[in-house]
Amino acid sequence: MSAYLKKIETLANLAPGSISEAKTLEELEALRLEYLGRKGAVTEILHSLAQVPAEQRPVLGKRANELKKEIERLIKAREAELENEQFDREIARHRMDVTLPGFKPWIGSIHPLNQTQARINEIFFSMGFSLAEGPEVEDEFHNFEALNTPADHPARDVQDTFYLEGGLLLRSHTSPVQVRHMQAHKPPVRIISPGRVFRRDTPDASHSPVFHQVEGLYVDEHVTFGDLKYTLEQFALQLFGPAGKLRFRPSFFPFTEPSAEVDCLCVFCSGKSCRVCKGTGWLELLGCGMVNPNVFKAVGYDPERWTGFAFGLGIDRICMLVHGINDIRLFLESDVNFLSQF
Ligand code: PHE
Numbered sequence: 001m002s003a004y005l006k007k008i009e010t011l012a013n014l015a016p017g018s019i020s021e022a023k024t025l026e027e028l029e030a031l032r033l034e035y036l037g038r039k040g041a042v043t044e045i046l047h048s049l050a051q052v053p054a055e056q057r058p059v060l061g062k063r064a065n066e067l068k069k070e071i072e073r074l075i076k077a078r079e080a081e082l083e084n085e086q087f088d089r090e091i092a093r094h095r096m097d098v099t100l101p102g103f104k105p106w107i108g109s110i111h112p113l114n115q116t117q118a119r120i121n122e123i124f125f126s127m128g129f130s131l132a133e134g135p136e137v138e139d140e141f142h143n144f145e146a147l148n149t150p151a152d153h154p155a156r157d158v159q160d161t162f163y164l165e166g167g168l169l170l171r172s173h174t175s176p177v178q179v180r181h182m183q184a185h186k187p188p189v190r191i192i193s194p195g196r197v198f199r200r201d202t203p204d205a206s207h208s209p210v211f212h213q214v215e216g217l218y219v220d221e222h223v224t225f226g227d228l229k230y231t232l233e234q235f236a237l238q239l240f241g242p243a244g245k246l247r248f249r250p251s252f253f254p255f256t257e258p259s260a261e262v263d264c265l266c267v268f269c270s271g272k273s274c275r276v277c278k279g280t281g282w283l284e285l286l287g288c289g290m291v292n293p294n295v296f297k298a299v300g301y302d303p304e305r306w307t308g309f310a311f312g313l314g315i316d317r318i319c320m321l322v323h324g325i326n327d328i329r330l331f332l333e334s335d336v337n338f339l340s341q342f
Contacts, residue, residue, distance in 0.1 A: 004045070004052050004060055011041055012067050019074045025082050028075060035071050042068045112342040113212055113331050116319035117194050120214050123238045124192045127231065129216060132191040134177035136198070137168050142176035146298035147255040162198050162209075170198035173312060175255060178217040182299035187306050188220040194315065205327045212315035217291070219301070219308035225258070225290055228309035232288065236264055239318070243267055247282060256289025256310055267321055276321075283321060286313035 015035060022028040035042045045064050052060055110118075121131065134142075144156055154160065155172060162170040177193035194214040201207040218227065229248065236244035244264055251261040264285045266277035273279040288311035293303035316328050323342065330338050 002052070002056065002060070004048070004056075005063070007045055008060070008063055008067055011035070011045070012070070015067075015071050016074055019071070019078050022078055022082070025079065025086075028078055028082060032075050036068065036075075042071060109340055109342055111331075111339060112319050112323060112325070113315055115342060116322060117212065117214065117315050119239065120235075120313075120315065120318070121192065121194065123235055124214075124216060126238075127234065129190050129192045129218075132177050132181045132193045133195060134171075134174070134180050134193065136171055136196055137164065138171040138176045139168055142179045143169060143171050143173075146179040146295065147175050148292045148294040148298070149254040153254060158200075160200055162200060171195075172199050173197050174213045174215045175310070175312065178215060178310065179295070179299055181217070182219070182296075182301060187301060187308075189308070190218050190220075192216045203329055205329070208316070208328045208332065210332065211328065213312055214315055215310065215312040217308060217310045219291065219296075219306050221305060221307065223290075223307040223309055225309070228288060228290070228311070231309075232262060232286070232311060236285075239322075240264065240267055243270060245271075246285070251287065251289075253287055253289055255292050255295050257292045259287065259289030262286050262288060262311075268324070285318070286311055288312070 019028070019031055022031055032040075034040055037043065042064070046061075046068065049057060049061050049064060125131075140156070143161075144151075144153070149155060161172050164170065174193045174195045174197060177195065178191065181191055181193070182189060192214050193216075195212065196210060197213050198210055201209050203209065216231075218231070229246075233246055236246050238244075244267075247263045247265075248260040249263065251259045253259045262285050263282035265271045266274060266281050266283050268274050268276045269281065271281035273281050277283050288309065291308040291310050296303040296306055296308075316331055319325065319331070320328065
């Protein structure tokens with residue numbers, strides 16, 4: 001066998017193994033250069049064909065070309081293999097289990113206080129009341145004086161009310177909205193005024209310096225305490241269902257005369273006595289009364305002609321009762337775990 005043919009066959013034996021052992025595209029490229037590059041083994045063989053005796057040239061040349069084609073084919077095949085492996089590795093890296101449950105989009109919920117307020121509004125709207133709103137920053141006239149609350153009344157103490165500069169204050173109830181409404185409208189009046197109110201209370205489970213009220217006002221000719229009682233009883237029935245029984249206790253507010261505090265039968269024990277009602281069977285619900293003639297005078301209504309009732313209830317407290325929430329501070333904490341339950 002000529003030395004030339006020997007070179008070809010040695011390479012033909014060696015190349016397939018080395019190519020199939022290439023582990024990366026880089027290694028394969030190095031092999032390609034080693035065989036087929038400008039100084040590569042196969043290239044050299046083809047170049048040295050000139051030195052082979054002329055009669056052997058066609059046969060040897062054909063064999064050398066076959067070798068070149070074979071090596072090119074092997075490299076291409078191995079290249080495809082390596083590319084496939086690389087692709088599989090990429091896929092494996094990004095693999096996902098399409099049978100896993102998806103992520104639920106986060107849907108917000110309406111704050112329990114807003115839900116409760118909406119429910120209270122709805123009940124009073126159904127009885128013909130309409131909405132009245134007013135500022136949270138008030139003056140002493142609307143928050144106190146017009147409501148027959150004289151300067152020496154304890155509610156006007158800095159201990160109880162947040163005073164601001166310039167004779168202003170944060171409203172301590174939503175009754176000033178009723179004063180503003182009466183100043184702007186002639187009777188008859190039938191409004192509820194829900195909103196935020198502020199009092200200097202040290203926060204604990206049942207006190208918060210910011211809380212929410214709905215106050216109601218009904219002014220017309222010949223309005224009686226019976227109207228007030230019936231209105232509130234209907235309200236309690238709609239809010240709590242047949243269990244919503246009320247009890248009226250005499251009380252005092254500067255802006256109403258007579259005044260009453262209203263309890264509802266404990267919604268937790270139906271009056272049997274439990275921890276929530278502290279064994280009394282009743283829960284304090286709201287304050288109310290017949291509008292004091294002095295309030296009518298302050299807003300320019302004739303107290304001889306007009307009569308009316310007013311009531312005020314705490315939304316936070318009702319929301320706590322309805323949902324069995326035991327700490328008023330939860331309403332202000334924006335804790336999603338708490339809020340998303342409603
Ligand atoms: N404004 C009173 C309060 O905040 C509640 C109330 C309103 C009482 C109307 C009687 C009549 O405590």
